[in-house]
Amino acid sequence: DTAVSQTPKYLVTQMGNDKSIKCEQNLGHDTMYWYKQDSKKFLKIMFSYNNKELIINETVPNRFSPKSPDKAHLNLHINSLELGDSAVYFCASSQGPSPETQYFGPGTRLLVL
Amino acid sequence: AQRVTQPEKLLSVFKGAPVELKCNYSYSGSPELFWYVQYSRQRLQLLLRHISRESIKGFTADLNKGETSFHLKKPFAQEEDSAMYYCALMRGSGNTGKLIFGQGTTLQVKP
Numbered sequence: 001d002t003a004v005s006q007t008p009k010y011l012v013t014q015m016g017n018d019k020s021i022k023c024e025q026n027l028g029h030d031t032m033y034w035y036k037q038d039s040k041k042f043l044k045i046m047f048s049y050n051n052k053e054l055i056i057n058e059t060v061p062n063r064f065s066p067k068s069p070d071k072a073h074l075n076l077h078i079n080s081l082e083l084g085d086s087a088v089y090f091c092a093s094s095q096g097p098s099p100e101t102q103y104f105g106p107g108t109r110l111l112v113l
Numbered sequence: 114a115q116r117v118t119q120p121e122k123l124l125s126v127f128k129g130a131p132v133e134l135k136c137n138y139s140y141s142g143s144p145e146l147f148w149y150v151q152y153s154r155q156r157l158q159l160l161l162r163h164i165s166r167e168s169i170k171g172f173t174a175d176l177n178k179g180e181t182s183f184h185l186k187k188p189f190a191q192e193e194d195s196a197m198y199y200c201a202l203m204r205g206s207g208n209t210g211k212l213i214f215g216q217g218t219t220l221q222v223k224p
Contacts, residue, residue: 004156031208040216041197041216041217042214042216042217043157043199043214043217044214045211045212048208048211050208055208055209056209056211090156090157092157101159102159102212103158104156104157104158105156106155106156107156
């Protein structure tokens with residue numbers, strides 16, 4: 001049974017479109033994260049939520065809006081997609097303030113044409 | 114500024130050879146450091162953390178505060194060790210703690 005799942009796995013879309021990526025965890029964790037891995041494999045945190053509350057918001061364009069309807073879900077909505085948004089987006093979760101023991105999802109590969 | 118540097122993008126060795134994946138960090142304070150691994154088509158997962166001082170899959174990493182390094186070592190590489198390895202530093206604590214990742218090193222173990 002998958003612990004952290006993301007949908008879709010792959011997303012190909014045109015510049016200017018709006019798209020969403022969904023993340024769900026069934027580990028009972030209360031903290032969830034979004035990371036971006038760019039074409040050079042740099043992995044950088046974007047957001048974290050604890051019990052549906054935004055905790056970390058790195059310097060990310062406001063075209064990116066995370067939403068946590070409950071502590072098991074953290075979705076990422078991206079408006080007006082740009083070429084530079086092409087990347088692999090990873091969701092992760094952890095129990096409490098233990099980001100070092102994050103459990104990562106399989107990633108969503110986004111390609112903006 | 115807190116930073117993690119992995120100077121090698123790709124490290125290629127033959128099976129049975131020793132491996133050392135380099136990681137240097139800059140951090141004001143007592144660092145908490147980790148190694149994560151991503152095998153092909155698998156998710157990123159924690160390999161080891163410096164506070165545990167453990168050996169996982171034959172890998173060890175020692176924190177050297179004088180050299181600000183946390184290199185990952187294995188005496189005899191296996192083909193199944195081929196993967197992407199990320200060194201990471203914990204910045205902050207509690208809910209605002211976050212992992213700062215290095216650029217990653219791809220380890221390729223040839224038969």
